[in-house]
Amino acid sequence: MKARTLKKDKVNIITMGCSKNLVDSEVLLSQLRGNGIDARHESNAGDTNIVIINTCGFIDNAKQESINTILEYAQAKEQGLVDKVYVTGCLSQRYKDELEVEIPQVDAFFGTRDLPALLKKFKADYKHELVGERLLTHASHYAYMKISEGCDRPCSFCAIPLMRGGHVSRPIEELVKEAEHKAANGTRELLLIAQDSTYYGLDLYKKRRLADLLQALSQVQGIDWIRLHYAYPTGFPLDVLDVMAANETICNYLDIPLQHGSSAVLKAMRRGTTREKQEALIGEIRERVPGIAIRTTLIAGHPGEGEREFEEMMDFVQRMRFERLGVFTYSHEENTHAHSLPDDVPAEVKQERANRLMEVQEQISFELNQEKIGKSFKVLIDKKEGGYFVGRTAYDSVEVDNEVLIDASSQYCRIGDFVQARITDATEFDLYGEVVNPGTE
Helix, strand or coil: CCCCCCCCEEEEEEECCCCCHHHHHHHHHHHHHHHCCCEECCCCCCCCEEEEEEEECCCCHHHHHHHHHHHHHHHHHHCCCCCCCEEEHHHHHHHHCCCCCCCCCEECCCCCCCCHHHHHCCCCCCCCCCCCCCCCCCCCEEEEEEEECCCCCCCCCCCCHHHCCCCECCCCHHHHHHHHHHHCCCCCEEEHHHHHHHHHHHHHHCCCCCHHHHHHHCCCCCEEEEEEECCCCCCCCCCHHHHHHCCCEEEEEEECEEEEECCCHHHCCCCCHHHHHHHHHHHHHHHHCCCCEEEEEEEEEECCCHHHHHHHHHHHHHHHCCCEEEEEEEECCCCHHHHHHCCCCCCHHHHHHHHHHHHHHHHHHHCCCCCCCCEEEEEEEEEECCCEEEECCCCCCCCCCCCCEEEEEEEECCCCCCCEEEEHHHHHHHEEEEEEEECCC
């Protein structure tokens, strides 16, 4: 009788949701491989027998997508296609008890800060020496860097504190070490992310130290661009602008989620600010960092948003002329403060308002992009797609902003390199360019 050979486990990590989740998956991937476990990220090879689903629980659409993915792999387990299914991340943190009852095929559910417990399922230890040595799941020339976890803000609509807990900053020294490791492995751009990046340092150092962090990271050899995301406007540390204006490594780009343009709705949202204060802040940012590109996000249909409040937001967008804008429809999330308010804007009205905002933004974006025609910009080449080399200027972040398209049939660019490109044409959200100085560094 033949002895049965034990098949070695192969792990597939599936990531749902935002860039912060992607970072968590990359950390998990590094820890598993550091323990000698064969792990991949979103592998299509079909030879993995253990699946870890890193879920999103932010708004209804994201929750449903995560649930559908869990059900898909639960069914695969029943069919014998995989041996084990583990679920982690925000949805699992928020709805663990309900999910255990509803989807019993899942072997275990873990919260957002349960990495050591998840590793124990693989008889693996959390290796502190791997802190900062994350395996990237995308092209290595850019990397997200999570500077803190959790959030202490009381925003009415947001369930993040329920899923991610309170704000915890990572030490500057640890982040510099991570940046050095990234640079040594070919990373040219760091995208700083957090639930609230402007709160950085208050817990560790008893004062906001985002400016100090930016200054320290800008000294890391090999990093050409540093980009700041998720900068909460209330209590914004203005010394960040001085560092940004004085330091070429820090992109003249700021992602600052304002969420609304009506003071009445901002009060209902518990944002701790007013339209007038937001307009003054945007004015000061643009004055102190000339030419900065500002990205913001707005929410259409929050409880209490009547037609008058919405028109205020429309006027706010027209006056501020944001370089980049995203609009979400309000999602009525249980256990948030806003859930105690009536969800009084019908779904179709929320969507119609979001569409109207984006129509205004499309025209603004088109006009701003037309002004770029004939000008040259430093462009980082991200990929080749559909007959074009696709890159970004310092004023554009990965996947959410404008792209520069360079005709691949007439010019060659290397992925991960900087080139100098002159803009020859522009649409609302794309720039077309030609390389004028290949290999510019």
